[in-house]
Amino acid sequence: MSKYLGTRSVRLGLTAVATVLLVAFVLLLAYENGYGPKAFAQWTMDGIRGGSIYALVGLGFVVIHSVTGVINFAQGEFVMLGAMMCASLYGLDLPLPPVLKLAVAVIASIVTVTVVGILLERGAIYPARGASVVTLIIITIGATIAIRATALIIWGTQAKIVPAFSNLQQMDHIFRPFGLTLGAQSLWIWGTVALVLGALLYFFERTILGKALRACAVNRRAAELMGISPSRMSLLAFGLAAAVGAIGGVVFGPVIRPQYDMGLAFGLKGFVAAIMAGMVSPLGAVLGGLILGVAENVGTGVTGLYGYKDVIAFVILILILLLRPQGLIGGGERGVEES
Amino acid sequence: MKSKILAAFTAVTLVALLVAGCAAPAAEPEPTTPPPPAEATATPEPPPEPEVGTTYKIGFGPDVTGGGANLGEPQRNWAEIMRERLEESGGIMGPDGVVHEVEIIVGDSESNPDVAASLARRYVDEDEVVALIMGSVTPISLAIAEVATEAEVPYISMASSLAIISDPDTGEMRPWVFKVAQSNGDVAQWQVERLTDLGVSSVCYMYENTGYGKDCYNNSSAALTGAGMENVFEGAFERTDTEFPQVPAIEAAGCDAVVIGAIPPGAANAHLAIRTALPDIPIIHGHGVCTTDFITAGGEAVEGAEMPCSAVIIAEDIAADNPAKATWMDFKDAYEEYTGEPVSTFGGHAYDALYWVIGALETLPEGLSLAEQRAAVRDYIENNITDWPGTAGIFKLAPDDHYGLDYTSFTWFEVEGQMFVPFPQEEW
Numbered sequence: 001m002s003k004y005l006g007t008r009s010v011r012l013g014l015t016a017v018a019t020v021l022l023v024a025f026v027l028l029l030a031y032e033n034g035y036g037p038k039a040f041a042q043w044t045m046d047g048i049r050g051g052s053i054y055a056l057v058g059l060g061f062v063v064i065h066s067v068t069g070v071i072n073f074a075q076g077e078f079v080m081l082g083a084m085m086c087a088s089l090y091g092l093d094l095p096l097p098p099v100l101k102l103a104v105a106v107i108a109s110i111v112t113v114t115v116v117g118i119l120l121e122r123g124a125i126y127p128a129r130g131a132s133v134v135t136l137i138i139i140t141i142g143a144t145i146a147i148r149a150t151a152l153i154i155w156g157t158q159a160k161i162v163p164a165f166s167n168l169q170q171m172d173h174i175f176r177p178f179g180l181t182l183g184a185q186s187l188w189i190w191g192t193v194a195l196v197l198g199a200l201l202y203f204f205e206r207t208i209l210g211k212a213l214r215a216c217a218v219n220r221r222a223a224e225l226m227g228i229s230p231s232r233m234s235l236l237a238f239g240l241a242a243a244v245g246a247i248g249g250v251v252f253g254p255v256i257r258p259q260y261d262m263g264l265a266f267g268l269k270g271f272v273a274a275i276m277a278g279m280v281s282p283l284g285a286v287l288g289g290l291i292l293g294v295a296e297n298v299g300t301g302v303t304g305l306y307g308y309k310d311v312i313a314f315v316i317l318i319l320i321l322l323l324r325p326q327g328l329i330g331g332g333e334r335g336v337e338e339s
Numbered sequence: 340m341k342s343k344i345l346a347a348f349t350a351v352t353l354v355a356l357l358v359a360g361c362a363a364p365a366a367e368p369e370p371t372t373p374p375p376p377a378e379a380t381a382t383p384e385p386p387p388e389p390e391v392g393t394t395y396k397i398g399f400g401p402d403v404t405g406g407g408a409n410l411g412e413p414q415r416n417w418a419e420i421m422r423e424r425l426e427e428s429g430g431i432m433g434p435d436g437v438v439h440e441v442e443i444i445v446g447d448s449e450s451n452p453d454v455a456a457s458l459a460r461r462y463v464d465e466d467e468v469v470a471l472i473m474g475s476v477t478p479i480s481l482a483i484a485e486v487a488t489e490a491e492v493p494y495i496s497m498a499s500s501l502a503i504i505s506d507p508d509t510g511e512m513r514p515w516v517f518k519v520a521q522s523n524g525d526v527a528q529w530q531v532e533r534l535t536d537l538g539v540s541s542v543c544y545m546y547e548n549t550g551y552g553k554d555c556y557n558n559s560s561a562a563l564t565g566a567g568m569e570n571v572f573e574g575a576f577e578r579t580d581t582e583f584p585q586v587p588a589i590e591a592a593g594c595d596a597v598v599i600g601a602i603p604p605g606a607a608n609a610h611l612a613i614r615t616a617l618p619d620i621p622i623i624h625g626h627g628v629c630t631t632d633f634i635t636a637g638g639e640a641v642e643g644a645e646m647p648c649s650a651v652i653i654a655e656d657i658a659a660d661n662p663a664k665a666t667w668m669d670f671k672d673a674y675e676e677y678t679g680e681p682v683s684t685f686g687g688h689a690y691d692a693l694y695w696v697i698g699a700l701e702t703l704p705e706g707l708s709l710a711e712q713r714a715a716v717r718d719y720i721e722n723n724i725t726d727w728p729g730t731a732g733i734f735k736l737a738p739d740d741h742y743g744l745d746y747t748s749f750t751w752f753e754v755e756g757q758m759f760v761p762f763p764q765e766e767w
Contacts, residue, residue: 050582
């Protein structure tokens with residue numbers, strides 16, 4: 001059995017059959033419950049928005065993992081910090097027009113969270129650089145708990161408010177294309193995801209620094225011999241990942257009411273997105289996040305099992321790990337040099 | 340050299356953060372001060388005038404963090420106010436003229452039944468409390484109720500479900516368990532009346548995937564069906580959800596009104612999602628949103644939301660002849676002065692529960708054993724809280740009713756101009 005499962009064409013065939021069956025099942029259920037194409041379009045659109053935050057968190061996982069081999073579980077906390085900071089900075093009584101105040105809050109929170117990421121690397125990861133990757137992962141889990149507890153002390157348990165970017169109110173401007181409901185913030189979110197992905201791809205493919213990062217990922221020893229400092233690259237990766245997380249938190253701030261303990265949920269979903277990318281491909285992480293968001297939304301919407309959203313995410317996680325551990329796109333292992 | 344300094348600096352900062360982080364949850368429960376020898380010191384030492392008797396301890400543990408945090412925080416605040424009051428008055432005096440200090444031990448149940456149960460056990464076994472006041476939400480309270488029943492300690496829950504005080508199978512009262520928060524059955528009765536008035540025939544129900552949300556749903560759906568309305572959609576959601584796949588389904592179901600059973604911020608998130616897609620549909624909530632957190636979180640979107648609340652949140656506008664007015668003003672003034680924030684009904688549950696216990700302790704003579712004290716407190720609450728004006732209404736407890744309120748304890752409210760405004764039945 002495993003021999004057959006191993007061959008490429010059989011696997012492809014099985015995947016195709018499974019996909020067709022799944023789609024047929026979903027359509028049948030939708031027909032049973034009387035949901036038309038409009039409901040599907042709405043679910044998909046909402047799913048793409050919800051998936052965008054998974055995509056951004058997934059990007060952070062990928063950036064750090066591909067350079068250092070560490071899975072940084074504090075990634076979700078960067079999102080929380082970004083959103084909470086933006087909310088409390090905007091809430092300050094500054095003598096600025098609201099638009100400017102929001103811009104200042106957005107930029108200041110992204111910068112601050114980047115600094116937190118850098119401090120985390122220097123303070124907790126760098127001193128343990130000789131330790132095994134597992135140790136470093138455990139350190140990031142410890143950091144997660146520390147960051148969340150600090151946030152609890154600073155902000156308390158109350159939910160915070162970030163206004164919608166377009167009209168600076170809590171009730172966003174709503175577009176109604178074809179009878180669907182689309183908040184203006186969704187456009188901000190999608191634009192941001194596209195920008196961040198484009199910038200990261202450009203950075204990795206076209207700049208010397210980005211290439212140095214990738215060199216570190218491909219072969220740490222060789223990169224070191226070429227004069228690239230892996231420790232500096234690791235610092236850069238953490239800063240970058242923290243910034244991406246904070247950007248996610250900031251643009252998602254108006255959609256959620258940020259709370260000190262929201263990081264975990266996003267961290268786990270973002271991890272699934274990163275696994276779908278084989279932990280190495282930024283494009284894969286974004287695709288994975290969006291697919292996850294849509295699957296969750298359509299899946300729970302059609303079946304009516306709204307309380308089981310997480311089940312969908314973790315079933316996908318298990319399937320990917322079993323069937324395509326190298327990720328959805330991209331072929332062979334391009335991961336870290338195993339030592 | 341430079342990088343070493345940087346490394347050292349960051350290390351110090353992170354360690355500081357870590358220490359601060361770890362200290363947070365651990366700091367809540369006061370380290371048990373050496374327990375004053377209980378009955379032994381009772382009689383000796385006849386100093387100047389009032390004789391000082393045993394110190395009574397109350398185990399207080401709302402859900403200050405986790406899912407019930409919005410409820411537990413105001414309750415913890417009230418416990419702190421109560422501590423100050425007790426310190427000022429120097430304790431309470433028993434019927435025999437003996438003065439007792441009352442110590443309120445404040446902990447955090449963390450919205451986690453396991454944490455709550457072990458905190459309750461510690462209060463009962465190590466701190467030797469005379470009563471437990473714990474649990475801001477239902478599942479936590481159920482866990483504590485079990486511990487309290489087993490240890491025979493009076494327990495007052497600040498959560499809403501009737502299942503906390505009564506055995507769901509037999510309907511009999513659990514002898515040691517009481518509750519101060521209004522039941523969802525009474526909320527459902529109000530909702531049904533309002534929906535009938537609106538001429539609604541089919542209802543969509545959304546609830547938070549928590550014990551409170553499910554209890555809201557069970558009560559309301561039974562009441563709605565009983566009143567001849569059709570419940571065409573039910574869907575649970577999580578507090579952290581950003582997307583609501585329920586909304587297209589609600590649109591497809593085509594109901595006349597939506598009822599939400601949740602607490603903020605989840606309640607505000609769900610409200611916003613529905614309001615965005617369906618600008619005109621009436622949305623009705625339970626009493627879990629009777630806190631300004633709901634309006635802060637929802638903003639303009641929750642304008643027009645309706646819900647039943649205790650009128651304590653607008654205490655100063657209540658007629659002076661209302662028997663509960665004095666209690667409400669006492670609670671509201673003290674709370675707002677202490678916290679600088681507007682009152683919520685949740686802090687009031689702590690007010691009611693603590694004053695029940697203190698009222699009971701004032702009747703205890705010196706020289707009782709701990710078990711006798713506990714039994715006496717239980718008996719007092721069961722038999723003497725009759726026509727007792729509390730923040731949640733006029734309590735009338737009895738051996739077969741460990742809750743003592745009915746639906747008249749609520750006032751119907753509407754969110755108008757970012758405020759809770761009473762919307763009495765005559766104006767519907």
